Amino acid sequence: MDKLLNLNLKEFEVEPKHSSEAALRRWRKLVTIVKNPRRRFRMIANLDKRSEAEQQKLKIKEKIRVALIVQKAALQFIDAAGPPEYKLTNEVREANFGIEPDELASIVHGHDIKRLRLHGGVEGIARKVAVSPDEGVYSDNISTRQKIYGLNCYTEKPPRTFWMFVWDALQDLTLIVLMVCAVISIGVGLATEGWPKGMYDGSGILLSIILVVLVTAISDYRQSLQFRELDREKKKIYVQVTRDGRRQKVSIYDLVVGDVVHLSIGDQVPADGLLISGYSLQIDESTLSGEIDPVDIYEQHPFLLSGTKVRDGSGKMLVTAVGMRTEWGKLMETLNEGGEDETPLQVKLNGVATIIGKIGLTFAVLTFVVLAVRFLVEKALQNEFTNWSSTDALTLLNYFAIAVTIIVVAVPEGLPLAVTLSLAFAMKQLMAERALVRHLSACETMGSVSCICTDKTGTLTTNHMVVNRIWICEKIKDISGNESKNLDELEISEGVFSVLLRAIFLNSSAEVVKDEKGKNSILGTPTETALLEFGLLLGGDHDAQRRQVKILKVEPFNSCRKKMSVLVALPEGGIRAFCKGASEIVLSMCDKVADYSGELVPLSEERVRNITDVINGFASEALRTLCLAFKDVDDTYPKNSIPESGYTLMAVVGIKDPVRPGVKEAVQTCLAAGITVRMVTGDNIYTAKAIAKECGILTADENAIQGPEFSRKSLDEMRDIIPNIQVMARSKPMDKLNLVNQLRNMFGEVVAVTGDGTNDAPALHQSDIGLAMGVAGTEVAKENADVIVMDDNFATIVNVAKWGRAVYINIQKFVQFQLTVNVVALVINFVSACISGSAPLTAVQLLWVNMIMDTLGALALATEPPNDALMKRPPVPRGASFITKPMWRNIIGQSIYQLIVLGVLKFDGKQLLRLTGSDATSVLNTVIFNSFVFCQLNMD
Ligand SMILES: Nc1ncnc2c1ncn2[C@@H]1O[C@H](COP(=O)(O)OP(=O)(O)OP(=O)(O)O)[C@@H](O)[C@H]1O
Numbered sequence: 003m004d005k006l007l008n009l010n011l012k013e014f015e016v017e018p019k020h021s022s023e024a025a026l027r028r029w030r031k032l033v034t035i036v037k038n039p040r041r042r043f044r045m046i047a048n049l050d051k052r053s054e055a056e057q058q059k060l061k062i063k064e065k066i067r068v069a070l071i072v073q074k075a076a077l078q079f080i081d082a083a084g085p086p087e088y089k090l091t092n093e094v095r096e097a098n099f100g101i102e103p104d105e106l107a108s109i110v111h112g113h114d115i116k117r118l119r120l121h122g123g124v125e126g127i128a129r130k131v132a133v134s135p136d137e138g139v140y141s142d143n144i145s146t147r148q149k150i151y152g153l154n155c156y157t158e159k160p161p162r163t164f165w166m167f168v169w170d171a172l173q174d175l176t177l178i179v180l181m182v183c184a185v186i187s188i189g190v191g192l193a194t195e196g197w198p199k200g201m202y203d204g205s206g207i208l209l210s211i212i213l214v215v216l217v218t219a220i221s222d223y224r225q226s227l228q229f230r231e232l233d234r235e236k237k238k239i240y241v242q243v244t245r246d247g248r249r250q251k252v253s254i255y256d257l258v259v260g261d262v263v264h265l266s267i268g269d270q271v272p273a274d275g276l277l278i279s280g281y282s283l284q285i286d287e288s289t290l291s292g293e294i295d296p297v298d299i300y301e302q303h304p305f306l307l308s309g310t311k312v313r314d315g316s317g318k319m320l321v322t323a324v325g326m327r328t329e330w331g332k333l334m335e336t337l338n339e340g341g342e343d344e345t346p347l348q349v350k351l352n353g354v355a356t357i358i359g360k361i362g363l364t365f366a367v368l369t370f371v372v373l374a375v376r377f378l379v380e381k382a383l384q385n386e387f388t389n390w391s392s393t394d395a396l397t398l399l400n401y402f403a404i405a406v407t408i409i410v411v412a413v414p415e416g417l418p419l420a421v422t423l424s425l426a427f428a429m430k431q432l433m434a435e436r437a438l439v440r441h442l443s444a445c446e447t448m449g450s451v452s453c454i455c456t457d458k459t460g461t462l463t464t465n466h467m468v469v470n471r472i473w474i475c476e477k478i479k480d481i482s483g484n485e486s487k488n489l490d491e492l493e494i495s496e497g498v499f500s501v502l503l504r505a506i507f508l509n510s511s512a513e514v515v516k517d518e519k520g521k522n523s524i525l526g527t528p529t530e531t532a533l534l535e536f537g538l539l540l541g542g543d544h545d546a547q548r549r550q551v552k553i554l555k556v557e558p559f560n561s562c563r564k565k566m567s568v569l570v571a572l573p574e575g576g577i578r579a580f581c582k583g584a585s586e587i588v589l590s591m592c593d594k595v596a597d598y599s600g601e602l603v604p605l606s607e608e609r610v611r612n613i614t615d616v617i618n619g620f621a622s623e624a625l626r627t628l629c630l631a632f633k634d635v636d637d638t639y640p641k642n643s644i645p646e647s648g649y650t651l652m653a654v655v656g657i658k659d660p661v662r663p664g665v666k667e668a669v670q671t672c673l674a675a676g677i678t679v680r681m682v683t684g685d686n687i688y689t690a691k692a693i694a695k696e697c698g699i700l701t702a703d704e705n706a707i708q709g710p711e712f713s714r715k716s717l718d719e720m721r722d723i724i725p726n727i728q729v730m731a732r733s734k735p736m737d738k739l740n741l742v743n744q745l746r747n748m749f750g751e752v753v754a755v756t757g758d759g760t761n762d763a764p765a766l767h768q769s770d771i772g773l774a775m776g777v778a779g780t781e782v783a784k785e786n787a788d789v790i791v792m793d794d795n796f797a798t799i800v801n802v803a804k805w806g807r808a809v810y811i812n813i814q815k816f817v818q819f820q821l822t823v824n825v826v827a828l829v830i831n832f833v834s835a836c837i838s839g840s841a842p843l844t845a846v847q848l849l850w851v852n853m854i855m856d857t858l859g860a861l862a863l864a865t866e867p868p869n870d871a872l873m874k875r876p877p878v879p880r881g882a883s884f885i886t887k888p889m890w891r892n893i894i895g896q897s898i899y900q901l902i903v904l905g906v907l908k909f910d911g912k913q914l915l916r917l918t919g920s921d922a923t924s925v926l927n928t929v930i931f932n933s934f935v936f937c938q939l940n941m942d
């Protein structure tokens with residue numbers, strides 16, 4: 003049976019994510035025979051609608067692409083003509099703006115450098131939208147801007163109302179057939195038995211139908227509300243802007259024309275705009291134009307389009323068009339059409355439903371044939387074959403209704419729907435527990451995860467970083483508490499101190515900003531925040547430091563380079579480069595060091611060894627270590643590059659980032675549940691090991707490896723070492739991807755991956771389930787993830803796995819329940835039809851049972867919260883059969899037991915219960931029905 007089912011289910015397989023359209027279409031085709039499309043395909047992607055939207059999207063993209071190419075080509079030929087000749091509308095003039103919204107929008111979206119120049123370049127535009135690039139817009143005129151230039155929102159389709167769901171639920175083929183039966187039954191009943199007795203049967207059916215429809219519609223409607231909320235949650239994106247002279251975070255929906263937005267790697271460009279200033283800013287326009295090559299954005303090419311992504315670098319932009327005035331807005335309108343992909347379980351259960359449906363159909367036909375033949379034979383025996391009364395017609399109609407109802411009950415169309423219900427329920431609960439599940443299938447996959455490759459920073463640790471120790475001038479100093487430090491305490495010379503402060507404040511993407519109350523706060527990544535806080539602790543003045551110098555070039559940090567450098571022109575003359583980053587990497591770029599007296603001395607081998615010891619010492623105490631270095635270059639040095647060697651090492655800082663409370667227990671839970679935990683981090687190997695040991699991830703020192711070393715291995719070597727790898731340090735994003743791919747392909751593991759950076763996107767995409775960090779994660783990471791962990795906490799990830807397992811078990815329970823009901827309902831009706839010529843369960847009763855199963859049963863069984871026992875057994879392996887052997891045993895055992903009980907009642911019930919009189923049979927049938935329902939409810 004198991005094999006047979008699995009064989010038949012072969013075709014009902016889709017991937018948990020990125021399923022091919024062919025696979026999605028294949029199974030849909032297979033269910034045509036017994037399909038009741040309205041019911042079966044509820045909440046399942048509408049492929050036609052979707053591919054239509056896809057086509058439309060491609061068309062828009064192509065148009066944008068061609069337009070961009072044309073504009074680029076045209077630019078070279080056209081010279082600037084006279085000033086633009088158009089009149090401002092009164093509205094714009096009264097609001098003190100100098101440019102029309104459409105004109106402004108078309109400059110950027112048309113990449114029209116000529117018209118931009120006519121308006122006086124970016125500064126000119128800034129003046130015309132009444133904003134200073136340093137101060138940003140003022141909150142008091144935001145509403146005027148919104149009135150004239152529009153809101154940063156996209157038109158959305160109006161949500162579906164409750165009555166639409168009712169209408170949908172009514173489109174059910176079987177329900178329609180039953181409705182017709184009911185109406186006929188009422189008609190015939192009234193004609194033969196009169197009012198009100200003739201109404202009973204028919205109105206009973208009608209009432210059940212109304213109930214089924216209502217319950218279905220309510221459940222669907224609530225689901226749609228939930229998805230809408232999820233959608234809103236998904237779209238909550240914040241960007242950093244300068245407003246009222248302060249840098250602050252603002253929701254992208256609150257952006258207005260004139261806003262000054264700060265962009266950094268991994269951000270999504272939130273509106274159309276012009277570059278004010280930036281460093282090595284590279285934009286990925288593929289979401290908009292389909293073009294894969296990144297585009298450089300610089301002064302001569304300052305156009306930024308909404309919806310594109312920052313691939314590298316950083317910059318400030320002036321917003322020029324928002325909402326539906328951008329191409330992105332038009333694209334968003336066609337987005338998300340046609341719904342979500344179905345999950346593998348939904349499809350598999352559709353397969354189960356189809357097979358059972360066919361069996362049910364056969365039985366229904368058989369039952370009808372048997373009943374009808376018996377009836378005809380009896381009639382023939384009584385020689386009344388030619389004598390037809392309306393009661394006879396009614397009887398036949400009743401037989402037909404029974405047959406239809408058997409199909410309704412036998413085709414477990416509730417199965418796929420129960421998956422949706424169960425997943426949606428888990429999704430909702432998880433949202434409350436700080437995990438945002440982006441697609442239904444993610445929850446399902448998470449239940450069978452066998453390996454988690456987790457980040458370190460922020461996930462296992464708190465991400466509250468504080469400088470804890472510093473090595474400077476060959477001495478180690480502890481930095482404890484919040485007391486400010488001066489140079490005497492650090493025992494360093496004034497010269498060294500001032501270089502240190504510059505190294506901290508000038509070479510940073512973070513910024514010290516004043517909040518409304520004038521208090522200092524820092525906007526930036528935790529590592530940089532820690533450094534700036536340290537600088538403030540030393541009594542440094544961020545603004546003053548920044549004002550003194552001219553920054554010539556910045557190479558922002560990214561996970562591949564693992565360092566950040568700047569080139570600055572010093573106020574006292576001369577040009578200096580600063581570099582900070584991963585300790586070993588920066589150390590290898592140095593050839594001098596400041597010794598105990600502050601003298602710059604060559605970096606001898608012995609000194610390198612000593613410093614390496616210091617670094618490893620810091621790292622072994624679980625500190626993140628960074629080296630700060632500088633290099634003076636002469637005036638002839640090209641201003642568009644930053645040296646890569648010949649630096650002088652200033653200091654090694656150790657930054658403390660404690661392990662999150664509860665992580666150790668969560669790791670233990672995973673291990674008990676047969677889930678391997680691997681740490682993949684960009685940090686130093688000693689730091690990684692120290693943290694991994696503390697969390698209980700690393701059990702033996704030799705199970706740690708460095709990313710570059712791993713990637714050098716051959717496939718065979720990988721096969722040997724991968725099972726043992728517990729920590730991978732100094733990993734580049736490609737190493738992470740490599741590990742994930744091998745784990746999946748070589749070992750068939752179901753891999754969950756966490757990530758925060760832009761470069762984690764490929765690994766997140768490739769994994770079975772990608773988890774992005776909600777707090778520290780970039781937009782790009784989130785977009786490629788299946789789940790967003792809103793508190794970045796490892797324990798939350800374990801929670802998702804637990805819910806995933808609960809979903810699986812609950813659905814198994816439901817399937818077992820439903821299959822038993824099917825078998826019993828089929829057999830009892832068929833057998834008694836054959837033997838006694840009547841069905842003990844009437845159409846109304848069968849409908850009732852169906853409703854209990856489809857909706858209430860699903861609600862009760864599919865939404866049971868997880869218990870801890872779930873995490874004490876190994877994960878379900880890939881490709882395991884969904885209906886397990888014990889389940890078959892239960893189904894068969896339960897069915898036999900119930901059939902015996904019901905059989906005895908049916909054939910011996912009258913004697914047993916001492917039923918006499920004219921209504922004995924109907925009383926008995928009622929008893930049978932109640933026992934049937936009771937049997938189902940008792941089952942678990
Ligand atoms: N802003 C920065 N400037 C310079 N170097 C940095 C900066 N942030 C981190 N680093 C260095 O880069 C290393 C981390 O690189 P990476 O971003 O790949 O790891 P991560 O994502 O922070 O770590 P994890 O994978 O554990 O989350 C750190 O060890 C640190 O030495």
Ligand SMILES: [Ca+2]
Pocket residue numbers: 457684757758759
């Ligand atoms: Ca990371």
